[in-house]
Amino acid sequence: MKVTIVGGGLGGLTLARVLHVNGIEAVVYELDGSSTARDQGGTLDMHEESGQRALRAAGLFDQFRAVARDEGEALRLLDGRGVVHLDERPDEPGGRPEVDRGELKRILVESLPAGTVHWGSKVTAVEPSAITLSGGDTVEADLVVGADGAWSKVRPLLSSARPVYSGLSFVETHMSDVDTRHPDLAAFVGPGSMFALDDGKGVLAQRNGDGRIRVYAAVRAEDENWVATDVVDSDPVQTRLRLLEIFDDFPELVRALIADGDGVFVPRPIHALPVGHRWPRVPGVTLLGDAAHLMSPFAGEGANLAMLDGAELALSLASHDDVESALAAYEAAMFPRAEQAARESATNLVECFEPGGAARLAGFMGSGQ
Template sequence: MSTQRRQRRIAIVGAGPGGLTLARVLHVHGIPSTVYELDTSATARDQGGTLDLDEESGQRALLHAGLLEEFRPLSRPEGGELRLLGKDADVGFHIPPPQDGDGNHRPEIDRRVLKELLLGSLPEGTVRWGQKVKAVAIGAAGRPTLTLADGTTVAADVLVGADGAWSRVRPLLSDADPVYTGVSFVDGLLNDVDTRHPAVAELVGRGSMFALADEKGLFAQRNGGGRIRVYIAVKTPEEWSRSALNDPADPAATRKRLLDLFPDWDEGLRALIADSDGPLVHRPIHALPTGHRWDRVPGVTLLGDAAHLMSPFAGAGANLAMLDGAELALALAAHDDPETALNAYETAMFPRAEAAATQSAAHLVDFFQPDALRILRDAFTTMTAGGADR
């Protein structure tokens, strides 16, 4: 490793799965970096639900990070169970929980646990918490600079926007903005389900459950710690979603409005809304244009959602963010000239992201078709090629 590569100043904005994987793989190759993160700590907010890490992306990134073996005992292979239900709660398709040796290629891990794994593998002080990046620019010497909320300015040799959907770094490279997909989620959480909500626990099983009908969905997933997270998904104009489903001051009113959207659904399914314990979090789903890319700006690039935000219907966003982070680090470790590294990274990342975004946009349409249950059942049947109960 040349001194030149070790002495480069690498600034990463955002300590999500992508930014942390980048910092970790750089560290494995002896290259220091600094991650600027607006959250005040790793536990400042709920990190969200569970992720299934794909062998070809999320797990490959962990391999490059030297963390794959540590990941395995933290993961939940049984989370591979899948149930597809209609609004009457009849099971239309079922993949049972993988047994030992079944070879589940996408084991689940809670986002919080994944974040702890990545953070614990970084040298102290790599992540600067509570450092919101307010602005970015190309400085007089042609170096990217970022301005923090306290007014401090930092110059970097390489600036990476790993700062998610509403990236502050992206405008240096591209005019694209995320566009509302026509679908809104509201997230709910049920705690201690085996004791407090046994019927819901039974309905959802050990992994994921998708109930689909009437161009709506209730998507539930088992999280660690005896919790079930539910995404209540509706096709709706953004204005209505923002006014009707986003009332943190009055969760009871939001809950009632949501229940009114599912009037004739089985009571067991409606319990996912009625019995949720945590706050109901409004989450309109946005996406960047499929095939989003940019011309090279010296020293600056993007990864993960900042580069290719897509709807969650392909289950790929965090996996891709991690692979982006790993591959960018490998490119920076392989080349003295940062431009050669950034170019190599983007050349591989753009088509990969475009393929996943195309798939995710198609899945979004499928999930809200009048016969969504049949479409998904056929898709999963093809994928599993007869290995599930039907």
């Protein structure tokens, strides 16, 4: 069986690894020039029933535990006036330790045979049984898997759906060496995450394992290009001032996460595929992760589900006599679980940024739901 994976993110790499464990080799084609070619993003909480399950199937659970942070489960939740609605620092691990996305990717890449990932490979065309690369080479396969994210080139073979702007945009920034340079803010955020939520806006901060705090200034905006055109520009000083004006009614410690940062600001409009996105079975091709079920980050499920998709698809291929039976079984299980998570994510996005969002979220989390 020849498996071609388009996209070398966490989902595609998990698929390649679990296939390898089960004696099936695959090739991953990834546009990035290397696994460290760009910033890999923030920290992830790995769920027992999804991300951790995938890591166990990959035989990499111990390597994950070696770099995971149980203290990262801590959460402080306040509103735009500074009222603390939840300040949770579990005495015992709660089953969802944090791990830096870059560390997780490193573990997966290092677990694969040399040459499995073809870095710097731009896929220009896709068919159910083949892909074409930018140099003109065509690669034939028994199965093409789209693990290529939100704007997947593989998805159009299966579905006409495209990501839709959610009405919420982030501006991402970060603070380095926080324990030395910003000890007050390190203490304020704590070892995990801090959310300050108000009507139509909020500041989300998460502690990373490299001494950084990653900060997301969230603003509800009708125009998905608004943060890129009217807030963020090439002048970090002006960008910072605009953000501080937007959050001028927030507590000073929250504003300081913007004011005292490293001066790098990245606009990130939040998109999602329709809840319940699915497709009829098409021979020789399928999707996983964001390519299949892009959702907002407000359920904490994106990376977890991508990795579970990769593991479950690999196990299905290993346990069925033919590719089509394996794909049918994989998709039958993936569609409903993705729909449930996407629905939760869409609901949470709305409720977090409506009046009383902080109190409502604290009540929800305090109830153990």
